[in-house]
Amino acid sequence: MAVLVDKNTKIMVQGITGTQASFHIQRAIKYGTNIVAGVVPNKKEDTHLGVPVFNTVKEAKEKTKATASLIFVPAKSAKAAILEAIDAKLDLIVVITSGIPVSDMMEIRHELTKTKTILIGPNTPGIITPDESYMGIFPDNIHKSGNIGIISRSSTLTYEVVLELNKAGFGESTVVGLGDDFIIGTGFIDIIKKFNADKNTKAIVLVGGIGGNYELETAHVYAEMTKEKPVIALMIEDPTSLSINFGLAPDILCRGITTPQEKKKLLESSGMIVVDNLSDLTKCLSQL
Amino acid sequence: MNIYEYQAKKIFKNFGISIPAGMIAYTPMEAKAAALKVSPDGPWIIKAQIQAGARRNGKFLDKRAGKQGGIRLVRNIDDVAKNADEMLENTLVTRQTDAKGRLVSRVYIEEYVKATKKFYLGIVSDRISASAMLLIMPLEENDDEDILDKSIENTENVLKINLGLHKTITNAVLQKAIDFMKYAGDVASLKSFFNKALKIFYANDATMLEINPVGIQKNGRIWALDAKIMFDDNALYRHNDILKLSDEVGIDERESTASKYGFQYKELDNGIGIITNGSGLALNIINEAQKQNLETACFLNLKGGVDRDKIAASIRLIMTNPTVDGIFINILGGFSRCNLIADGIIAVANDLGLNIPLVARFEGTNKEEAINILQSSGLPLKIAPDTYTGLTMLKEAIEEDL
Numbered sequence A: 001m002a003v004l005v006d007k008n009t010k011i012m013v014q015g016i017t018g019t020q021a022s023f024h025i026q027r028a029i030k031y032g033t034n035i036v037a038g039v040v041p042n043k044k045e046d047t048h049l050g051v052p053v054f055n056t057v058k059e060a061k062e063k064t065k066a067t068a069s070l071i072f073v074p075a076k077s078a079k080a081a082i083l084e085a086i087d088a089k090l091d092l093i094v095v096i097t098s099g100i101p102v103s104d105m106m107e108i109r110h111e112l113t114k115t116k117t118i119l120i121g122p123n124t125p126g127i128i129t130p131d132e133s134y135m136g137i138f139p140d141n142i143h144k145s146g147n148i149g150i151i152s153r154s155s156t157l158t159y160e161v162v163l164e165l166n167k168a169g170f171g172e173s174t175v176v177g178l179g180d181d182f183i184i185g186t187g188f189i190d191i192i193k194k195f196n197a198d199k200n201t202k203a204i205v206l207v208g209g210i211g212g213n214y215e216l217e218t219a220h221v222y223a224e225m226t227k228e229k230p231v232i233a234l235m236i237e238d239p240t241s242l243s244i245n246f247g248l249a250p251d252i253l254c255r256g257i258t259t260p261q262e263k264k265k266l267l268e269s270s271g272m273i274v275v276d277n278l279s280d281l282t283k284c285l286s287q288l
Numbered sequence B: 001m002n003i004y005e006y007q008a009k010k011i012f013k014n015f016g017i018s019i020p021a022g023m024i025a026y027t028p029m030e031a032k033a034a035a036l037k038v039s040p041d042g043p044w045i046i047k048a049q050i051q052a053g054a055r056r057n058g059k060f061l062d063k064r065a066g067k068q069g070g071i072r073l074v075r076n077i078d079d080v081a082k083n084a085d086e087m088l089e090n091t092l093v094t095r096q097t098d099a100k101g102r103l104v105s106r107v108y109i110e111e112y113v114k115a116t117k118k119f120y121l122g123i124v125s126d127r128i129s130a131s132a133m134l135l136i137m138p139l140e141e142n143d144d145e146d147i148l149d150k151s152i153e154n155t156e157n158v159l160k161i162n163l164g165l166h167k168t169i170t171n172a173v174l175q176k177a178i179d180f181m182k183y184a185g186d187v188a189s190l191k192s193f194f195n196k197a198l199k200i201f202y203a204n205d206a207t208m209l210e211i212n213p214v215g216i217q218k219n220g221r222i223w224a225l226d227a228k229i230m231f232d233d234n235a236l237y238r239h240n241d242i243l244k245l246s247d248e249v250g251i252d253e254r255e256s257t258a259s260k261y262g263f264q265y266k267e268l269d270n271g272i273g274i275i276t277n278g279s280g281l282a283l284n285i286i287n288e289a290q291k292q293n294l295e296t297a298c299f300l301n302l303k304g305g306v307d308r309d310k311i312a313a314s315i316r317l318i319m320t321n322p323t324v325d326g327i328f329i330n331i332l333g334g335f336s337r338c339n340l341i342a343d344g345i346i347a348v349a350n351d352l353g354l355n356i357p358l359v360a361r362f363e364g365t366n367k368e369e370a371i372n373i374l375q376s377s378g379l380p381l382k383i384a385p386d387t388y389t390g391l392t393m394l395k396e397a398i399e400e401d402l
Helices: A019-031 A057-064 A075-087 A102-112 A155-167 A188-197 A214-224 A248-253 A260-269 A278-286 B005-014 B028-038 B077-087 B145-151 B171-181 B187-203 B233-238 B253-261 B279-291 B308-319 B338-352 B367-375 B387-401
Strands: A011-014 A035-039 A051-054 A068-071 A092-095 A118-120 A126-129 A133-136 A145-152 A172-177 A203-207 A231-234 A273-275 B022-025 B044-048 B071-074 B091-093 B107-111 B117-126 B131-139 B159-162 B206-216 B222-224 B228-231 B264-267 B271-276 B296-301 B324-333 B358-364
Touching (some): A019 A133, A057 A075, A075 A092, A075 A102, A102 A118, A102 B131, A145 A155, A155 A172, A155 A203, A155 B279, A155 B324, A155 B358, A172 A188, A188 A214, A203 A278, A214 A260, A248 B206, B005 B022, B005 B187, B022 B028, B028 B044, B028 B077, B028 B107, B044 B077, B071 B077, B117 B187, B131 B187, B187 B222, B253 B308, B279 B296, B296 B308, B324 B338, B338 B358
Parallel strands (some): A011 A035, A035 A051, A068 A092, A145 A203, B271 B296
Antiparallel strands (some): A126 A133, B022 B107, B044 B071, B117 B131, B131 B159
């Protein structure tokens, strides 16, 4: 069992012929990921890395029954690619691309409200279910199958969390990188619900990010939820000034709660266990 | 990207929003001349230009500026040059800067517009709802930013309206604003003011636009007495005119080099220099270092897509920071490939020589290849298996080096 992605998930890749995409997809296929199609508008080749290439998402979906799309398209054309995938009513879209304008993401999120499609990212390492499948750019050699579900807003810190968990003898059911862009497709709560419904996940680790009101919103919603599985949130302290807002408006949206310390208190009061370093995280998991 | 108040006001003016007459000055003499031009008899407002807010209650580091902050009302022409002199080439620390503050390289001299009513207006991209939010807070005549700080915690003081995909003010939104502010002036002028502000926000891919305060005169005219715009860096490619406003005054040479490469670079104290790929990762290393009594001089976040040239540039940059006594390179490669990073380290070491201890730690894509490359290079650097050990190794190496 896993959430969002497993070895049976049929995946298409938009922008499969790019250098970065080719490098990572080759590794993903070797890992066992079920990559069934590539999509490149005005394609020049019919297959790439042994996978059939189509001009459109719709065609790829019809011909291969793919239900998910992994997007590697450059930022300037990402909006069109994402909207095409939403329009094709796929179950899942994972956007690796970084640097997508905020106003483009606003439009995309608006379109998403009309569908059941789940969008993960942008600017995410993706989703990995160890030993089965991954949609993204993970270092595939560090993950271990297990029963901890990880949801993270910080990209590379997630790898560090995984390494520490594995060293302590744990493994992951699925790791979901939400992405650390200004506006992302899916927040913590939706994935907490998925992990709650996943039999194989025994505990959930939430890795917070710097800036923004996602953790606040999460705390408010989580406080009202039935607590099904232990949720441990990692909020790394900020000894720098990365969390200072350069205006009053972001402070108003955050109700003045901006530093990791302030976020910690709020998450704690919502019913989560909160830690600020990796060794406390593994200690905490061992005591569950 | 941030710009200065006077640059933002120029944009406001182009979009038809009323702003007080004002001129920028780089010296006290210029300030006096500017004052006489914008308003022959005064009074004037002298405003320190830094790319951060909360200036009125800010503190200048050099005591010659006295206790007053970065926004001052001046009634006597002889005091204009004096106040400008106190602010210029001085450093202003506010709630929105870090403790190092920002250097004031220019002041904005403005005619004083007496407003009978004031309110705070913010338009900001909200992450949760993925839409623009309109924020309004009525102000008392003498309200300053401190009072505003206290009032944001009480959400009832601020009107927040989700604008959805509307790019102009609907009548329903306008009515809410009018009721909330108890606005008794001309409705059409207020609507037009809001719409102009929204147009600026959307047309320029801003993520935040603030006017703190908007001033309403006795005759009903509505003014932007302040202006702040923050632009979406990811959308700057569609706004060449905005890019031209980018000004790196107040940013030191190393920070400016870093931004050219697309790095995130921040100087803190004396100690080690950290090169890593991710800001969360950087914070984790700084915290772990602190536990081992290692202070951090600076950290550099390479961000994604690290290659040989980028890593070489980052090491060069860190080495030009004289406060750095050891380098910790900690790369967790997913998108980035470790072998290319190892190549970059070797290129710099051969070029500049390694005169301070360097410990590298890799994990992820092509890790073994990277370790092999570095081990067979014969360079005096160490390879660590994890963050904790890496920092211990660096600490020992620095102590030996002293």
